[in-house]
Amino acid sequence: MFLAISATGAPERPATDLGYLLHKHPDKSQSFSTSYGKAHVFYPEASPERCTAALLLELDAVALVRRGRGKGRGGAPDAALAQYVNDRPYAASSLLAVALSSVFSSAMKGSCQARPELPARPLPLRVEVPALPASGGAGLVRALFEPLGWAVSAEPVALDTEFPEWGDSRYVSLVLEGEQRLADALRHLYVLLPVLDDAKHYWVSSDEVDKLLRAGEGWLSDHPEQELITSRYLARRSSLTRQARERLELVRLAETDDSAVEEIDNAVDERTDTEEAPVPLAVRRREAIVAALRARGAARVLDLGCGQGQLVQELLKDTRYTEIVGVDVSMRALTVAARRLGLERMGERQSERVRLVQGSLAYTDKRLKGYDAAVLSEVVEHLDLPRLPALEYAVFGSARPGTVIVTTPNVEYNVRWDTLPAGHVRHGDHRFEWTRAEFRTWAAEVAERHGYEVEFAPVGPDDPEVGPPTQMAVFALRAQDTRSRHTRGQDTKEEKAA
Incomplete structure (x- = not known):
């Protein structure tokens, strides 16, 4: 399972700033243990003009089965053999989303102690996911990412290049390009990768609503596909989806009511006899x-x-x-x-x-x-x-x-x-x-x-x-x-x- 994030730079803003934001040094490769295997972070290229950080997730299929979540909607395993032989080690899913939030947790929060001004700065980013399950096809991929400011390339992957008559698989090769804050880009991926896969590898409980709203802050409340995103992210559990949408509506109302609050705050004091403001x-x-x-x-x-x-x-x-x-x-x-x-x-x-x-x-x-x-x-x-x-x-x-x-x-x-x-x-x-x-x-x-x-x-x-x-x-x-x-x-x- 593979994902790459690239940034291009200029003399006054080198691309290697990406290393500060990710809290991972470009000259080193690092490995992190997860519940299902190992995550590796390395930099295939790192120069002032262009810097690429890659995340490679190696899954242990046996560990995945032992923890009770193989494949299938909501994480339920399909059949005995399918628990071990499936696309989980290769196709981006909620497993990769969890690895992103674990390995790049500080970057996702927009924290950078060494360079505190960097998280707020948009970067020219390119995100590549070679194998992305897309339940809904390339059209849905574009519908999810384009409203967030990304230029989207979602090329369907053929079932077999030697037998084109078999048609396309449910996978796409995804490339996203755009000027984005890195924290925003990571949060988009954290939410939308499992949404496109339409399956989660763990049981979805009420705390998933909080995770969704934290990661969706600033963009999910007015996303045109909000209903589909909340439903799929929460494994189609209607009570959780309803709760999430109610809270998102409150966020939207709060953002539009800011001017009214300011008006009330400014109207507290009556003018004095001298008519001072x-x-x-x-x-x-x-x-x-x-x-x-x-x-x-x-x-x-x-x-x-x-x-x-x-x-x-x-x-x-x-x-x-x-x-x-x-x-x-x-x-x-x-x-x-x-x-x-x-x-x-x-x-x-x-x-x-x-x-x-x-x-x-x-x-x-x-x-x-x-x-x-x-x-x-x-x-x-x-x-x-x-x-x-x-x-x-x-x-x-x-x-x-x-x-x-x-x-x-x-x-x-x-x-x-x-x-x-x-x-x-x-x-x-x-x-x-x-x-x-x-x-x-x-x-x-x-x-x-x-x-x-x-x-x-x-x-x-x-x-x-x-x-x-x-x-x-x-x-x-x-x-x-x-x-x-x-x-x-x-x-x-x-x-x-x-």
Whole structure:
């Protein structure tokens, strides 16, 4: 099973940048063990003009059978002999997709510590998959990849070149070409290879919906073949497909409602008697967050759910912040943030202070350990309530910064906006909005569970009846827990050194 990714370069942008993005050195070949065999990464060519990285997956057919998934729709084996004699070792499938996500995990997340500006930069890429099962033919291959900006060549493979009358097989030789971010290209392949094969080698459970939405972020919600992609990726399980499509619709609505949120934020303050322009609520939030960070002497700060990088941009103006890391699950948002910050034009000293990384706050991440402070500004309300404990543990239990600042809307204040219909939340993607009492109860319980103290502050005009438009909680690690935090931070440094 074989896949090759090539990039062409120019004097100011050598093709060997591909090695930085893939975290695999062009001068070395590397092998990785998988559940079903070995994956090998090597570079057939590596020059400033052209660089090609190849992934070769060697499957152990016996191991595949022993783990209960030979061939067939949903991974069910066909017949006794077919379990061992089939196309699995040669044709791109979910086995290759899993190998991609394992071997190139950092590249797929858009992470590059050595060259943090590279993941946001589109590259002239060429992807070659010599043997791709295409249940639906070359026409479906084009229908899946062309809307994503790829130029597609899908040549059917003959059953037997000596007997052309036998016709074509179900396989195509695929070549994709286009200007793409590498992370986007890998995510396209991760989702669409098993979709075209229309079979998975493992049991599909509810966590596959999360995998699909993470890999499909930024492109799947408005793909014209979204229904087919979700159905096949989720092994035609109707309940999971329905769940995925409902969540994709929420994503689409959230993207189209951004202007409405901005309008609400900017309409918080009435003009004063002197008719001065009001200060937008978004600006007031950033001012309150920066003031809280300064008061606690934070120098290394995480902006969790950084969006388009407004807070990161504000912190960069102050040299007291020596390291600023923006984290977001959306590569689209991180790309906008990189443009806003001007990462490609930024001087070396300034660029050393800032990083943008892709990551989900629902999972623990060792990259987030050891920081002075973390900010969750207008983030928690975008999560389903059952997933909130996962975020809580990832931030307060695992990353465990000295200070955590959380801001969230105060639903009681919504009645002060004439433009917001009664009973509506401020954003189409808000899963909930808390009253002041609900927010304080949640924050107090989190602080108690994880060894923090918490204080509350209003953001925006503090209405005597309904309170402020935004409520803020500032968590500080208790003194007796500081030593364990420093120990964890030291462990993180040792892990990095290793």
